[in-house]
Amino acid sequence: MRIGVLGAGQLGRMLALAGYPLAKSFVFYDLSGSPSAGLGEVIVDRDGDYLDDFLTRVDRVTYEFEHLPVDVAEKIAALKPVHPCPRALQVCQNREAEKTLFGELGIPTPQWRIADSADSLRQAAEELGCPVVAKSNTEGYDGKGQAVLRAPSEAEAAWTGIGHPRLIVEKFVDFSREVSIIAARGEDGEVAYYPIAENSHHEGILRYSVAPAPKMAADVDDQAKSYIRALLNELNYVGVLTLELFQTADGLVANEMAPRVHNSGHWTIEGAMTSQFENHIRAVSGHPLGNTDARGYSCMINIIGEHGDLDAIMRLPYAHLHLYNKAERPGRKLGHVNILADSYDELRWRVKNCASFLPGCPEFDVDL
Amino acid sequence: MRIGVLGAGQLGRMLALAGYPLAKSFVFYDLSGSPSAGLGEVIVDRDGDYLDDFLTRVDRVTYEFEHLPVDVAEKIAALKPVHPCPRALQVCQNREAEKTLFGELGIPTPQWRIADSADSLRQAAEELGCPVVAKSNTEGYDGKGQAVLRAPSEAEAAWTGIGHPRLIVEKFVDFSREVSIIAARGEDGEVAYYPIAENSHHEGILRYSVAPAPKMAADVDDQAKSYIRALLNELNYVGVLTLELFQTADGLVANEMAPRVHNSGHWTIEGAMTSQFENHIRAVSGHPLGNTDARGYSCMINIIGEHGDLDAIMRLPYAHLHLYNKAERPGRKLGHVNILADSYDELRWRVKNCASFLPGCPEFDVDL
Known part of the structure; x- marks a missing residue:
């Protein structure tokens, strides 16, 4: 079976690395000009001249990013099986649609309003109570197109700064940590859940993911599963879906979802019985899903901007290096390291040791 | 770094799958016409018209099979770094040279003689005492070009049957099991040993490898390490080397070596901290070696001739499927399954269960 991947970045690369052992081959369709x-x-x-050519070469289609125009996805879906479905894409491209769907499915979100002018932004900030976060309703990514308002009077500046005609305004959530749940759904409706990961972001970029997330109460875990299951079933979803959540004193609050394999699931390559990449390929290909159990305790450390001392990292007996073969550039994801351990205590010092070889890597701040 | 691989079969494929995450790219040079x-x-x-073209495209060269003509390897070595060195290739292509080297390094072998006629084959059988195994001195592979002599009188028929001008005749070894040790040596001379695997062959084809080999005494383990270390250092070897051994009441006896990653090391993909493929790429690229520790207990089951019920295998929560994307053909290696477990008892029933989905798979006969 030949799988077409829309996009040709590191997620597509890791999908292919997981798919070759299942006798799949891959064709990447790159819109960026820099695969x-x-x-x-x-x-x-x-x-966009060669989409038909791409489609004649592949049996099934998937994607590695959610910014594909929905009309392109729908055109493709009319010709070849596309997983996940275009509706999932549509929901993820529009925060208002996403939050509305979350609400319909009983998945808690921060309180939110829509603003289509500086004035309505100010009004939303007043109604919700500051601080609030204003985000462009579409096209936002990794913290871009966002502003925090400490007071309604900051609305004018925020509106101008974001420069988008429609914003979603969210009441600030007082969360203790950020977590994510990743699950796969097969063609037959079977669902497999990965252990929840705890994520640490710095300057809007994911730096660390620890899985299984420490100190996770069983009822909170069940809550997360029920939320992602509701989304998977509602969307008749096939493939891997990620749901980012805030953990608060009152339970979990959904931040956003991503209709794809996710950076917070890279730990699964060595840290789970079946990686998120393999399970996505299995689902998209119509195969049974693989076991999502963790193998010990894992932490994924992103390599951002500079590679650092890779030989030193390769010498660590508990580290697995995954490079994306990209040139260094500030803020760019160049690769990641998966750290494995048999306990959280062991994991902590191993992560800190590895991070010391990565320039600019923020201090490990997950409470294990 | 771009690595050239001489050969384009499943070993090359798995080398590439392990090398991409280390930011290597690959060019395969195929002499068979069916990559x-x-x-x-x-x-x-x-x-053989495009060897120069191949060499201009790559930084370093390795190979996935030992049947490459030595003069080709030497020609390449004059132009680009080749690992392992052509001498290793030369030794492995000639059983007499191999056994002579083993003898020089104090590595026990079966008693052996050279035969260059039916008459000298008969004489060798008489001197050694039957049963003996006669093998073509060069070009033998997976049990081809071999004959067992139960009596010296069978020499004429065996000589005609093998049809090779120079044979090596080995006294039959009374062994309790077949094992193999795989080790990697880096450019700096560092050596890393994988746990010994116990191997089960049927009709000359490897069917099962269990690692770590059960009931392995520490002194026998040390013996195996000292033998392979002697070979690695004598050959100034860089890369992964495999040494196949018979375990007897008097200790280990060397069967043969392979200057490459080996089927009996496929369990390392999920069963060791660093796979044999990654360690070969690390060594060839001049990087530090990775940790060779086992992760639990593993058994590799080869998929031979027919694929069987792959969906059933994919449903097993402890099985990892590795397909080579080849068409079915009797006796052909189509892929392998790695079974993981936390104990030998668990491993036994898991292996038997998985094997039940593979048509023609012989009964699991490793004594765990």
């Missing part, structure tokens, strides 16, 4: 997957056939198509 | 690696750039060169 980095580095393996498989790549069709670079900045002007 | 199966399925990823990376492949130069098919049945007539």
